[in-house]
Amino acid sequence: MEATAPTTATPTPRRFTVAEYHRMAEAGILHEDDRVELLNGRLYVMSPIGSEHAACVRRLGRLFHRHVDLPALVSIQNPVVLDDASEPEPDLALLSPRDDDYARQHPRPGDVFLLVEVADTTEAFDRSTKLSLYAQAGISEYWVVSLPDERVYVHREPTGDDYGLRLTRPPGDSVTVAALPDLDPIPVDEILGT
Numbered sequence: 001m002e003a004t005a006p007t008t009a010t011p012t013p014r015r016f017t018v019a020e021y022h023r024m025a026e027a028g029i030l031h032e033d034d035r036v037e038l039l040n041g042r043l044y045v046m047s048p049i050g051s052e053h054a055a056c057v058r059r060l061g062r063l064f065h066r067h068v069d070l071p072a073l074v075s076i077q078n079p080v081v082l083d084d085a086s087e088p089e090p091d092l093a094l095l096s097p098r099d100d101d102y103a104r105q106h107p108r109p110g111d112v113f114l115l116v117e118v119a120d121t122t123e124a125f126d127r128s129t130k131l132s133l134y135a136q137a138g139i140s141e142y143w144v145v146s147l148p149d150e151r152v153y154v155h156r157e158p159t160g161d162d163y164g165l166r167l168t169r170p171p172g173d174s175v176t177v178a179a180l181p182d183l184d185p186i187p188v189d190e191i192l193g194t
Contacts, residue, residue, distance in 0.1 A: 015041025018087050039133055041085040047121050052147055056118045057091045059193055060145070063186055064094065072113050072180060073097050079106045080115065082137035088130065091145075092116040094177065109137045113179040120147040127153065132161040141178055145191055152188050 016024075021038045024030045035046040049057075057076060064074045072094040079087050087106070094114040095107050102111075115134060117126040126144050134142045135158040142163070144153040152175050157164035169175050171194055174185035 015085060016043065017084050018081055021087060037089055038085070038087045039129065050120060053118050053120050055193060056145060056147065056191065059191060060092045060116060063190055067183060070183065071097065073101065080112060081106045081108055082133060086133055090115040091118045109139055112139055114141045114143065114177050115139050116143045116145060118145045118147065123148065131155060131163070135159070135163050136161050143175065150192055150194070152191060
């Protein structure tokens, strides 16, 4: 009897939905203090937040909060649902105001004026994986504050999985939020704390 060649199969990764991700938290599989994000159906363990990173996030919050008449809600390290398979927690989001402050559901891409990620050890990930997800979701503006480069990388005009307009703002320059033209330009030096 002739032996038959074994069949080969490639294992298929199991992806999760946002609803399943929430059920894992409800069941105690994931805990509130776990630093994980659901991106494109995959769970990513995020790096611990260092002191320089945390300080930059606080500065960003303070810079946007100083505009008391800002027609946006400032959200710090809170979820944004991009689609059924992605719920990142960007360092800062400027959101369209809502009476319930998003108590009934997390913000969606249409609610977002700006997403910001502060990058120290995660810059390559923030400028590739997250950038692609944010562009695909139609996030109109995405900044990466690079602590090692001392730059703010501004991305606008999402097209497919990328952005059509990319700007680099070094120290001495300033940045604006396209969706909020009445907002004063924000000096890069103030974002970086230099």
